[in-house]
Amino acid sequence: MTSTEKTSTEKTSTERTPLRPTRQRTAVVEAMASFDDFRSAQDIHDLLGRGATPVGLATVYRTLNALVEAGEVDMLRTEDGEAIYRRCSETHHHHLVCRSCGATIEVEGPAVERWTRSIAAEHGYADVSHTLEIFGTCRRCS
Amino acid sequence: MTSTEKTSTEKTSTERTPLRPTRQRTAVVEAMASFDDFRSAQDIHDLLGRGATPVGLATVYRTLNALVEAGEVDMLRTEDGEAIYRRCSETHHHHLVCRSCGATIEVEGPAVERWTRSIAAEHGYADVSHTLEIFGTCRRCS
DNA sequence: CGATCAATTGAGAATCGTTGTCAAAGTGGT
DNA sequence: ACCACTTTGACAACGATTCTCAATTGATCG
Ligand SMILES: [Zn+2]
Ligand SMILES: [Zn+2]
Ligand SMILES: [Zn+2]
Ligand SMILES: [Zn+2]
Numbered sequence: 001m002t003s004t005e006k007t008s009t010e011k012t013s014t015e016r017t018p019l020r021p022t023r024q025r026t027a028v029v030e031a032m033a034s035f036d037d038f039r040s041a042q043d044i045h046d047l048l049g050r051g052a053t054p055v056g057l058a059t060v061y062r063t064l065n066a067l068v069e070a071g072e073v074d075m076l077r078t079e080d081g082e083a084i085y086r087r088c089s090e091t092h093h094h095h096l097v098c099r100s101c102g103a104t105i106e107v108e109g110p111a112v113e114r115w116t117r118s119i120a121a122e123h124g125y126a127d128v129s130h131t132l133e134i135f136g137t138c139r140r141c142s
Numbered sequence: 143m144t145s146t147e148k149t150s151t152e153k154t155s156t157e158r159t160p161l162r163p164t165r166q167r168t169a170v171v172e173a174m175a176s177f178d179d180f181r182s183a184q185d186i187h188d189l190l191g192r193g194a195t196p197v198g199l200a201t202v203y204r205t206l207n208a209l210v211e212a213g214e215v216d217m218l219r220t221e222d223g224e225a226i227y228r229r230c231s232e233t234h235h236h237h238l239v240c241r242s243c244g245a246t247i248e249v250e251g252p253a254v255e256r257w258t259r260s261i262a263a264e265h266g267y268a269d270v271s272h273t274l275e276i277f278g279t280c281r282r283c284s
Numbered sequence: 285c286g287a288t289c290a291a292t293t294g295a296g297a298a299t300c301g302t303t304g305t306c307a308a309a310g311t312g313g314t
Numbered sequence: 315a316c317c318a319c320t321t322t323g324a325c326a327a328c329g330a331t332t333c334t335c336a337a338t339t340g341a342t343c344g
Contacts, residue, residue, distance in 0.1 A: 125278030136267030
């Protein structure tokens with residue numbers, strides 16, 4: 001605690017996680033790059049288990065959460081509350097997900113973004129965020 | 143309401159779900175009518191526990207699920223995956239929820255409805271549904 | 285009413301996704 | 315090599331939800 005300050009040019013308010021590129025973290029990142037749909041932490045753990053670099057389940061969760069925090073991965077919840085993850089573009093977007101095969105398309109809707117902000121403002125709600133997902137059956141699954 | 147449309151082709155009265163109006167079921171329904179924000183099953187169970195008609199936790203869950211199924215109650219998930227419930231109007235709508243006190247306002251957005259449908263159609267996704275919630279800090283909590 | 289029988293209830297056990305614990309191993313800087 | 319700090323992972327702990335199943339309730343019919 002005494003000399004946690006490194007050089008003078010350091011963090012101000014938000015304590016940034018160093019996030020060292022360890023073997024298991026890169027393994028998770030690579031795993032995330034190897035598929036295109038949303039998958040559970042368990043799934044990803046299994047995927048790694050079969051590969052050449054097994055990673056402990058707890059570490060998978062930790063890394064996934066860090067990636068979500070960093071905005072490199074999107075997380076959403078299935079109807080029954082399970083968290084599922086997907087590597088996504090860093091800009092704000094939403095998802096069109098096939099209810100059957102999981103095929104996912106990123107979508108953007110400036111009008112919706114505008115609408116949510118105005119609705120919130122209209123009712124005096126500040127610090128606004130939102131969640132929006134679209135589900136359907138993709139062409140191949142129909 | 144979120145989720146899928148239900149087929150209206152039902153049998154007359156022989157099979158199907160009887161759904162008897164028991165003491166505990168009406169207790170849950172009344173409890174749901176007594177507040178205006180989203181609450182967890184546990185909260186509702188506690189609420190009933192303090193009242194004159196305690197209802198078992200399992201029954202609270204069962205009844206809540208039935209009500210959600212019937213479209214009389216909306217369920218959504220907190221960031222950490224917990225299910226929370228609220229008695230809502232039966233027409234399709236979304237929610238503006240205070241992240242701090244839970245104060246909820248039902249909102250409608252025909253434009254958004256149209257947009258989700260067109261996006262889905264554009265990509266060949268059929269049988270479309272969607273989820274959309276807006277979170278913020280209400281005036282009193284700011 | 286009183287029997288009958290399926291629906292319902294609830295206490296506790298069982299599930300299961302997720303997070304916490306903590307000793308051991310790894311990393312970077314000196 | 316030495317040290318201080320991360321990171322890891324096996325496993326325990328947790329919490330929300332569901333399951334089990336014996337006991338209770340409620341509707342129906344004679
Ligand atoms: Zn995404
Ligand atoms: Zn958006
Ligand atoms: Zn609602
Ligand atoms: Zn809608």
